[in-house]
Amino acid sequence: MIFSHFLQDNNNNNAMHNPRNYHSSPGGTTTMQNSSNGMDGNLKYCFDPQMNDIMRATGWDDNGKGKSFFGSYASYDGSRTHSGGYSDPLLDPFDQMVPASISPMGSRMSPRNHSSSSAEFGDHMHVFSRKVFVGGLPPDIDEEEITTSFRRFGPLIVDWPHKAESKSYFPPKGYAFLLFQDESSVQTLMEASVQEGDKTYFYVSSPTNKDKPVQVRPWRLTDNECYLDAQSKLDPRLTVFVGGVPRPLRAQELAVLMNQRFGYVAYAGIDVDSELKYPKGAGRITFSNQQSYIAAINARFVQLQNGEIDKRVELKPYVLDDQICDYCHGMKCSGRSAPLFCSQVGCLAYLCEHCWTPHHSSPGKEHHKPVTKESSVDRSRPAAMRW
Secondary structure, X not given: OEEOOOXXXXXXXXXXXXXXXXXXXXXXOEEEEOOOOOOOOEEEEOOXXXXXXXXXXXXXXXXXXXXXXXXXXXXXXXXXXXXXXXXXXXOOHHHHOOOOOOOOOOOOOOHHHOOOOOEEEOOEEEOEOOEEEEEOOOOOOOHHHHHHHHHHHOOEEEEOOOHHHHOOOOOOOOXXXXXEOOHHHHHHXXXXXXXXXXXXXXXXXXXXXXXXXEEEEOOEHHHOEEEOOOOOOOOHHHEEEEEXXXXXXXXXXXXXXXXXXXXXXXXXXXXXXXXXXXXXXXXXXXXXXXXXXXXXXXXXXXXXXXXXXXXXXXXXXXXXXXXXXXXXXXXXOOOOEOOEEEOOOOOXXXXXXXXXXXXXXXXXXXXXXXXXXXXXXXXXXXXXXXX
């Protein structure tokens, strides 16, 4: 066992900007030339060894050449996932798992953030979410004992799924979440933890277990986003919403898995809650090719397999709220944003209320249903903070 040491990078994690501003980083970025898939120029990846293993397993060699990285367009069928399956920021069965392929302390930067390991909030450089997963807890440890074990790092509350409803003092499935008041507490916790292989542990005690190692899995803010194609200008209308994303899955891993399946992935993002910056169980993929975008929304579902993760996720168009009507170009709605979107592959159009009916009067379109931004986004409940 070795003690993990926290490394703080003084570079800033800036707000979203054009991936064309990306510059290669010596030692941390792999540059790949690829012309067979239709992308001219360089594809820049900044993957850790686990990502390289995935690429080799799918046909890439160490020089970045191969034939099977951009996968086929096979479809998945099956019933639609429950609409609430990824709306609760606490509820995710994969939070109980410890994927062997994910190292909580071994994150690498996405191309956009290739030189940054932190984000700047005020005068403090933030590296982690304030919400931390702890797993493998002793079965007889209660909320007060968990709080006592971690209180020395700063004010916190302990939470787990359905805690309020169950009125239980014990985490029912051997895992819980630490919600710290300050992000610096997470940094201090990681400094005091022990790293063994690709996992990080901290020792806690319960009435029947003394100094039991429990896994500590923080979320790094730099795992929120990843750009695969640094040369493409992102087209927001080629973005799909990914529902049911396992929370341990990082943006770069999601990007690689979706790229294997559909090809031409330019960007991947993990949706995080605004308060704690912790994954909500959903994400976004932006393609640089319309054919790949259409293939993804036609598939509707795709199986994500990465280490111990094996889960089917839902794919659907990501509805934007700032698009002008594609039919009247704002002439009939005073230039206001179009509130209705037709997600049928034959349309994929943003329309105002005046244009929806005439646009769908032709045969075969009369049964299309409008989708609105309000009905397409998942609304996570805010975490109640009482320090």
